[in-house]
Amino acid sequence: EVLDEPPAGAREVTAEYCVPYLSHATMEPMCATAQLADGRLDVWCGTQDPLSTRGVAAGVADLDRDNVSIHNQQLGGGFGRRLPGTYDYVEQAVAVAKVTSPRPVKLVWSREEDMRHGYYRPFVLGRFQGVLDAEGRAQRWASRFTGGVADTLEADPPYGIEDKDIQAVSAPVHLRTGSWRSVAASQHGFFSESFVDEMAHAAGSDPFEFRRALLEHEPRHRAVLERAADLGGWGNALSEGRARGIAIVESFGSIVAHVAEVGLENGAVRVYRVDSAVDCGLVVNPQQAEAQVQGGINFGLSSALFHEITVRGGAVENRNFPDFNMVRFAQAPRINVSFLDSGGPVGGLGEPGVPPVAPAVANALFVLTGTRLRDLPLRLT
Numbered sequence: 001e002v003l004d005e006p007p008a009g010a011r012e013v014t015a016e017y018c019v020p021y022l023s024h025a026t027m028e029p030m031c032a033t034a035q036l037a038d039g040r041l042d043v044w045c046g047t048q049d050p051l052s053t054r055g056v057a058a059g060v061a062d063l064d065r066d067n068v069s070i071h072n073q074q075l076g077g078g079f080g081r082r083l084p085g086t087y088d089y090v091e092q093a094v095a096v097a098k099v100t101s102p103r104p105v106k107l108v109w110s111r112e113e114d115m116r117h118g119y120y121r122p123f124v125l126g127r128f129q130g131v132l133d134a135e136g137r138a139q140r141w142a143s144r145f146t147g148g149v150a151d152t153l154e155a156d157p158p159y160g161i162e163d164k165d166i167q168a169v170s171a172p173v174h175l176r177t178g179s180w181r182s183v184a185a186s187q188h189g190f191f192s193e194s195f196v197d198e199m200a201h202a203a204g205s206d207p208f209e210f211r212r213a214l215l216e217h218e219p220r221h222r223a224v225l226e227r228a229a230d231l232g233g234w235g236n237a238l239s240e241g242r243a244r245g246i247a248i249v250e251s252f253g254s255i256v257a258h259v260a261e262v263g264l265e266n267g268a269v270r271v272y273r274v275d276s277a278v279d280c281g282l283v284v285n286p287q288q289a290e291a292q293v294q295g296g297i298n299f300g301l302s303s304a305l306f307h308e309i310t311v312r313g314g315a316v317e318n319r320n321f322p323d324f325n326m327v328r329f330a331q332a333p334r335i336n337v338s339f340l341d342s343g344g345p346v347g348g349l350g351e352p353g354v355p356p357v358a359p360a361v362a363n364a365l366f367v368l369t370g371t372r373l374r375d376l377p378l379r380l381t
Contacts, residue, residue, distance in 0.1 A: 021309035022121035028076020030089035037102035046075025080179035119178030136203030159214035185251035189355025227277035232259025245364030253347025296353020
């Protein structure tokens with residue numbers, strides 16, 4: 001689709017971004033134990049929603065829900081893979097238990113089965129157009145992206161740009177897709193925060209100050225951005241070979257900004273430090289809240305630097321963790337987290353730490369190398 005031509009004297013900024021399919025790659029593969037005996041079904045599994053799991057199990061067993069018990073276990077990672085609509089492992093265990101009744105059945109997927117038969121984070125393409133006036137102020141923000149209409153909420157950044165045109169374009173695929181930690185905010189956080197950074201550089205503005213000016217009427221977002229910049233020492237000199245990038249994303253009712261300090265070691269991207277400011281409303285358990293943000297940052301860093309599900313001949317190529325690398329302890333950055341007490345409504349924390357990671361790192365890499373990376377995972381070669 002051809003977007004509107006910019007007005008005379010204005011500067012147009014355009015970019016195209018892409019994110020790949022992603023596996024949830026939980027440490028514990030899909031598994032469930034089921035027993036059907038004396039008209040009752042018992043299922044032992046780890047699930048993110050036991051009540052809906054009971055309904056699925058009852059349907060497969062042809063039983064009333066009251067005759068089904070879900071014994072929910074500690075799950076070795078979920079990240080969306082154990083949410084409603086993804087209970088194939090429970091359905092399989094119950095189906096086999098119907099045949100073996102009254103003997104119980106324990107089903108455990110191999111890592112290869114788990115990696116190659118998931119409900120993946122979608123492959124998404126986004127095209128952007130921005131317009132700057134003669135003074136470098138943002139006048140227009142337009143985007144087209146593959147996905148559903150429901151994703152337009154995450155695709156709409158909080159910036160005070162009067163002319164916005166954001167639309168989803170349907171693009172059917174043959175792979176199963178599902179919710180992945182932070183859902184649509186994972187891709188749209190990368191898209192939007194990379195593009196606003198590109199607009200800032202095109203305007204000749206500091207990326208922090210450019211965002212700050214656009215958040216004049218969003219005091220909570222502005223305060224989070226300022227806290228993150230202060231924590232990360234924005235504007236202070238860094239040692240040679242290092243650079244900072246900044247990003248801010250709201251998801252699940254919480255506002256999170258990261259400042260990433262990045263360098264290169266033997267040609268590979270290394271993230272040394274991430275300073276994070278969070279407004280999630282009332283913080284009930286500070287230690288658990290901090291742990292959620294720390295975990296989200298390392299989770300997001302793994303996907304930003306390494307993760308990509310590839311498809312050849314209609315089949316997923318990845319088989320195991322050697323094909324789907326993770327950030328190790330030695331690669332994990334120093335993380336500082338600060339919570340703001342804004343008095344705002346309570347938001348989530350299991351997911352909002354993820355979306356700002358990739359754009360903060362990509363924005364820092366642009367400052368460091370002069371190369372704008374618009375596809376994930378971030379690769380310089």
